[in-house]
Amino acid sequence: MVARTPLLLDLAGRRVTCVGGGPVAVAKVVPFATAGAEVHVISPTCHPDLAAVATHHERQWQAGDLATTPPTWLVVAATGVPAVDDAVHAEAEEAGTWCLRIDGRGPVAVPSVIRDEDLLVAVSTGAPALTKRLRQHLEATLDGRWADAARTLAALRRDPGVRAALAEVPPAERRDRWRRAVDAALDPSPSPPSPAEVLHGR
Ligand SMILES: C[C@@]1(CC(=O)O)c2cc3[nH]c(cc4nc(cc5[nH]c(cc(n2)[C@H]1CCC(=O)O)[C@@](C)(CC(=O)O)[C@@H]5CCC(=O)O)C(CC(=O)O)=C4CCC(=O)O)c(CCC(=O)O)c3CC(=O)O
Ligand SMILES: NC(=O)C1=CN([C@@H]2O[C@H](COP(=O)(O)OP(=O)(O)OC[C@H]3O[C@@H](n4cnc5c(N)ncnc54)[C@H](O)[C@@H]3O)[C@@H](O)[C@H]2O)C=CC1
Numbered sequence: 001m002v003a004r005t006p007l008l009l010d011l012a013g014r015r016v017t018c019v020g021g022g023p024v025a026v027a028k029v030v031p032f033a034t035a036g037a038e039v040h041v042i043s044p045t046c047h048p049d050l051a052a053v054a055t056h057h058e059r060q061w062q063a064g065d066l067a068t069t070p071p072t073w074l075v076v077a078a079t080g081v082p083a084v085d086d087a088v089h090a091e092a093e094e095a096g097t098w099c100l101r102i103d104g105r106g107p108v109a110v111p112s113v114i115r116d117e118d119l120l121v122a123v124s125t126g127a128p129a130l131t132k133r134l135r136q137h138l139e140a141t142l143d144g145r146w147a148d149a150a151r152t153l154a155a156l157r158r159d160p161g162v163r164a165a166l167a168e169v170p171p172a173e174r175r176d177r178w179r180r181a182v183d184a185a186l187d188p189s190p191s192p193p194s195p196a197e198v199l200h201g202r
Contacts, residue, residue, distance in 0.1 A: 012036030021046030
């Protein structure tokens with residue numbers, strides 16, 4: 001078992017290089033482009049859905065391809081050709097670049113994701129087919145009030161008025177107000193307390 005550590009990455013404006021342009025590359029890399037990554041594909045062929053969101057270099061992988069300006073943050077080894085994916089992976093380790101291998105043999109892997117604006121649930125198991133089934137099960141059973149609460153509370157967390165009000169109270173009181181704001185946001189009663197009022201201490 002590979003014990004991978006879950007992290008949340010902000011890829012906006014960051015360089016992602018994808019070696020290979022087949023259907024699996026599409027599934028992995030289109031979401032990175034949607035998240036704002038600057039995606040370059042190095043591959044003799046490139047699926048149109050990937051070409052639509054990336055710069056396509058129509059050729060095979062060459063040693064030195066990760067020495068880019070700006071630097072490559074993440075490389076996806078997506079040829080399915082072991083010798084090529086090995087070469088990409090080795091160069092990534094040398095350069096300190098994260099490497100997602102679609103054959104599962106790299107340090108980086110993508111989870112299954114349920115996303116509704118500020119709410120994100122990520123799932124991983126040792127078996128991708130089970131991961132997908134669990135994601136579908138959670139999606140079908142996840143109550144919409146969690147996403148509603150996330151939307152409300154994340155907006156309040158960014159609100160300068162709320163930040164200013166909370167800056168004036170000691171950390172223990174701040175934590176208590178957030179805990180009560182969560183209770184308010186999840187309160188199913190017809191006229192629940194307002195999370196904003198709770199955070200302002202009113
Ligand atoms: C390690 C990882 C690396 C990575 O790709 O990041 C990886 C590797 C491999 N996947 C393989 C096969 C399949 N992958 C899927 C589906 C998904 N695979 C995803 C992620 C991951 N797949 C990473 C770890 C995930 C984790 O930790 O749980 C998901 C979750 C996310 C996504 O792709 O967005 C997405 C579901 C999205 C959703 O929720 O819908 C299905 C199901 C289907 O297609 O219906 C199958 C066929 C059934 C099967 O084989 O299990 C093979 C064998 C290929 C072969 O044998 O030819 C390998 C290589 C290997 O490790 O053996
Ligand atoms: N991680 C996952 O979720 C999954 C992984 N897989 C694995 O993915 C692989 C198949 O992926 P597909 O996208 O279907 O493959 P594919 O064969 O359709 O695409 C491979 C791509 O790599 C390119 N390529 C080949 N040699 C190259 C080189 N030297 N330099 C640059 N590009 C090169 C090809 O032109 C093509 O665009 C298999 O190894 C399978 O085990 C399969 C299903 C799911």
